[in-house]
Amino acid sequence: MPQEPSYVAQLGSVLRRRDAAVLREFLVRSAERFGDSRQVADVQAKSPEEMEELLHRMIVARPDLKDLHRASGEWLFRHGIDAYGEEGQRRN
DSSP states (O other), rough: OOOOOOOHHHHHHHHHHTOOOHHHHHHHHHHHHHOOOOHHHHHHOOOOOHHHHHHHHHHHHHHGHHHHHHHHHHHHHHTTTTTSSSTTTOOO
């Protein structure tokens, strides 16, 4: 029986799709499988805008998605977010 790809590999594939709704589904499924109800609720409570920001932050944080860094960095910049600064830091 073939082994299931690692979480990291699966997440990379999801992020490569650049679809915040797909990321939400993946994170909810992962939280249901490996986490707890609080983690599921936390993901489900995020607004579409928060999920979009999370998607781009996660892309920029992964060296294996270097080909997507520029587009995600530009998205974050256009939305007043410092992609390389402190977590949650926004430009004024």
